[in-house]
Amino acid sequence: MRLFWREQTPLIFMYAGQLLLTVYMCRLSGFRNTFDLAYICIVNTALFSFYLIYRYIRHYRFYRRLTRPLLSIDESAEFIGNAPLADALGHLLQGKYRLYQNDIQQYRKKLNDHITFINQWVHQMKTPLSVMHLAVQNETDPFFDSIREEIDKLRKGLDTVLYTSRLDAFEQDFVAEPVHLHQLVGKVVAEHRNLFIRNKVFPEIQVDERLMVMSDDKWLAFALGQLITNAVRYSAGASSRVLISSEVDGQQVALEIRDNGAGIPKQDIKRVFDAYFTGENGRQFGESTGMGLYLVREIASRLDHHVEIESEQGQGTAVRIWMGIRPYERKNA
């Protein structure tokens, strides 16, 4: 409405000026009937008002479109009236929309192709990795420990790539179901046993064996794996224990991974969940991609869990994942 008035103000002034000029000229030429003059003015003004109202109605959508911000690219293709000006703008916007849609489609296709390629590639890499893994599995010489270490790193790297690219398609790859927490922790710890052994850090598991949580076992296992890797890496040489424990609070359970390692500097702690952030520890310990905790938090938020981190430099770090306990209706089943 305001835009409409601003648009029409010059015309209104113009009209008022013309009206005054007409009245003045009529006076000059000797036309003295005030009543008639007033009548002419009123009729004219009424016609002019009708014009304005008509125009406002016809251009209502057009003005609304011009004043309201676009909330999505789709809105720019909406119908904005068939008045000539509105129609022309509509065409322009639709043309622009089509161009952008084409662009977006192209990029979307490229991105999808890329994700498919990465996924395929990762799976292809897993076969050579299996071959290497099997080939050195029964080698007892200490030299092969370091080969096994490198194979482990490759495997972990591939998994991170896979899970990162899967994150976008999370909804298709996610099943919330009761997960036996103690079993899951045991499985993940066993998967990382070489990491523990190599770093001479050993786990202590104090998770209630009766606990069932609502989660997705694969994603939760991956997140837990990231946390365990961090805990072990940052406590290697400083401490020999990583404590994995559970704590129940109402309908929630916290799975805590606590180490007594290097800890996180104060200035870094707010940003540890950011993607690609490596911080002081990343520089000091190397091999940090800055993706671990980022992925953990992304996964947690999608699983409806909550992650918190607590750390003091030189004292150690504790990460807690809060999860919903599975409803207890079949507790003894």
Add this chain to the structure above:
Amino acid sequence: MFSILIVEDDLKLAQLLQSYVEKYGFRAEAVKEFDRVMEVFQGIRPDLVLLDVNLPRYDGYYWCRQIRTVSTCPILFISARDGKMEQVMALENGADDYIAKPFDYEVVMAKIKSQLRRAYGSYALSKRERTVECTGLVLYPERLELTLSGKTVDLSHKESLLIETLMENSSKVVSRDYLLDKLWNNQQLVDDNTLNVNITRIRKKLSELGVEEALETVRGAGYKLRPFWREEP
């Protein structure tokens, strides 16, 4: 003797699997022409099939369905994909279990054994007891016993695992990390102390058999079992 058919298009992997399976006393055959899987299957009539998902020409699911039309033998899938959908697909197409790459020998072996046990009865497997032998020293892993020239000692499960590994690699250094890894396969937590305690116990049991100082500590590396007890009278 059970025979196992391996359908895996990575030849090295197939070879490694084959030699490992053979070590455990099975007959193993690897398919080499992947458009003739059924003919090979019909020719061998294996007791169990290890089947990869990604194969040239037809995928593993296809071959699984084909095999199912003529046989009910256990079929184990091996695949790089560990998604839920792939596992469901495999089982829906008639597989009995699913192993994701990269896998451990132990896992493959355990799954093979459990499938064979289910399909052909539990006694079929234990007809022949497994033994590990090293210059007269004999280990019976299933009985948890160690024998040398008529004398026998009982072992715990962990001790048996350790001595088995050391005997299989006698005269070679076995790293501490490797031994820890072996123990950990058992799903129980083990740390350095556990290993030390068990090594001490093994030494004691070896000396009960009259073997002294055969289990050598190699500083900074691991342990070495030297089979020089034969030289003693």
